Each structure stands twice: as structure tokens, then as C-alpha cells.
Amino acid sequence: MFSRLQNLIWDKIVAWLNAIPEANKNMDAINNQEKLLSELQPADVILFEGKSRVGDIIKLITLSPWIHSALYIGRLSEIQDKVARDRIRKFYDGDENDQLVIESLLGYGTVVHPMKKYLDDNLRVCRPSHLRRNDQSRVVCFAAEHLGLAYDVRQLLDLARFFFPYGLMPKHWRSSIFQHNAGKPTHVVCSGMIARCFQSVNYPILPVVVTSDNEHKKIYKRNFRLFVPADFDYSPYFEIVKFPELDLTNTHSHSYLPWEDPVGDDLPMIIARPETEPELAKRSALTGGSS
8 A cells, every 4th residue: 555655656756757847838949850850870869958847857967958868779670680679569569660769768767769759859969970880780779678677766866966065965865876786777767778878889978088197098988877968969979960940051142041131110029038947057057156
């Protein structure tokens, strides 16, 4: 009975966190989604700006607009590995020609969804710039192995704890993110899952570089649990691929965009989108509290 009540309360909390506040419902996508869909490649990392309450919390923790990440795996009909294809089919019963992503979501775990579900979101595509074709396939197959794993809420809380002085926290509140976890993890978050997939083929994201006194450099893999979605944006090993709604290449020679030229009262009123609390906190941190 108590366990059932706990699950009910947790489900209510997750639903509230995943809900979109009224203030965020007018955030329009700025990408040409048709072009984006036509040019995606397997192993592309998709970053989401996000509109939900949990997204605003992640923005505050990571100081970045990118609150979620997913791995694009292509169409089910194009995946050559039979084991991976059969496993994905267990978690997705839609059309084999749908363009799919694998992602870890709060309240759902690691799942597979069609890209068309996200056409109204603000997205950024991060493409591994030197990933070999066979490793591209291995990354997709390794991602399929994570399907069904639970979402690691503890890891999200652990990342938040880095904002507090470690020595002042009670011992049982301290992060467990560096504790040894042998074997396959049973819980993952979106960015950690994707980082683990790239590390499985030794592809770098943000490696740890240590330089010795004799200028010799040693390179280490970063703990995959420490990655956040923005790290794929910052990484020098991923290209940022953009798909603007209005293309600059086909405009007239005298103008970058086909601007309207309103006169007098016809001039449209431009209202800036109000900053969210995470954005205000980020600006305050960058400016030292000055406005």
C-alpha cells in the first residue's frame, strides 16, 4: 500500500515536471524542419531547447539552453545489424521508414521515438565530424542496447550538488557520481547514455588532457555520467549543423533576407521574449550579479 502511494506521488511529480508552463508555450521553432529531416545522418546528436518545467531546472543546473539530447539512429529499414534492428522493433511498432531517435526521458527511461514528434521544438544538430562509417553503425547498435533502462534521477541530483561546497554537505547527501559501478548501468540520463555510446568506439567528446612537466600530454576519457547536453555543443569534435527557416543563399544581391518595408503605423511591434528564471540566473552569474 505504501509503495503504491509512493509510486502515485512520484507519477504526479513527474507529470508536473514534464508539463509545459503557459509562459513557454509560445516558443516557436526557428529551424527549417523539412531540410533538417532530409539531411540527418545516423549518430547525429540532437539537442533540444525544451519547454517543460524540468527543462527549466536543467537550464539552471547546466547554465545552457540545451536541456535534452537524443541520438539519431535513422530509419529502422536502413539498420543493417539484425540484432539491433530486432531490439529496436521491440520498443517501436511504427512505420519502418520513420526517422527515429533513441533518448532517455524522465518518467519513461530509455525509449525510441520518431523525429516527427519534435518538429515544433527548437533543435540543434551536433555531428561527429570524423566518425568512421563502421563506428557510426556501432554507436547506433550500442544505443539500442540501452533501450528499456530506467532514467537516472540520482545522477541529475548529483550534477546539481556540484553547485554546493562539498565539505559542507552531510556525507549521505554527497554525490555518488564517482563511485565505481561495475558492468552495465541500470539507470542513465540522456547525455550520459549518448556519451557512453561514443566512448564505446573511443570517439572523443570532451577528453581530459593532462600535460606533464616535460610537456607530454596524456588523454583520458571523461566519466560518461558527467556529460550534459551542452557538452556536444562545446565539443571541438562535433560540427554544428544548422537549418535556418529562411536561407541566405537564395536572396537578392542587395539584401540578405527579403525584408518587408512597412511604413508608419504598419510597422510591426517587436516584443522581446521575457527571460526565464534560469536565463536570469545565468546572466547574473556571468555579470557578477549586475544587470
